[in-house]
Amino acid sequence: MFSPKPRRPHLFSSAKTAAPVPARHPALQDALAIASLDSAVQTISHVAAANAGSAQVDVDAVVLTRLDGRFHLDVVPARRVRDLDEEGLIQIALRDLGLRQLVVTAEDLRAEPRRSNVRLVWSYKDKPVALPLRLRILKALADEGPMELGRLLETVRSDIDPSPAVMSFACADLLELDLTSGPLGPTTHVRSRT
Secondary structure, three states: OOOOOOOOOOEEOOOOEOOOEEOOOHHHHHHHHHHHHOOOEEEEEEEEEEEEOOEEEEEEEEEEEEOOEEEEEEEHHHOOOOOHHHHHHHHHHHHHOOOEEEEEOHHHHHOOOHHHHHHHHHOOOOOOOOHHHHHHHHHHHHHHOOEEHHHHHHHOOOOOOOHHHHHHHHHOOOEEEOOOOOOOOOOOEEEEOO
16 A cells, blocks of 8 residues: 655755755745745755854855845844854855845734735645646636636636635646735736746
């Protein structure tokens, strides 16, 4: 009998990660979900160690590649406590890797409406989508371009509610939802990422 592979809650994966990223802290997991749904973020990766001069140091850095460069994701509530010398070597290694620092505070993570919108959308991350519905959603966006969510849902109306499929597609980086302008609803802007 097939037994599912055990889940590793400390590893984060999304459509933007080539390999799972270590994320033991809930604040880092939240920041990674936000980054995964952010259209400016192209890829998410992890650098375990790097050189600082002649020394190799454990940097444990999450790297976001965005349209405007490569960044080390520094989530304040998830920071590890390090001594001053170790922190200095890590900063040198990150600079040598060409990474700029992107600081995310607890207040940033709690900012509404993004927080609630991301949690709602991310809850559909692993939701499978039937092929006919997949094709209708992608065709509607390809034919008509960006539109409001309510209009998209009316356009692809089917026997089953298409909204979970739309949320799943946002998690799969197939479409983009405006998660910052207001609560997710009929006027939320949707655009294709393909």
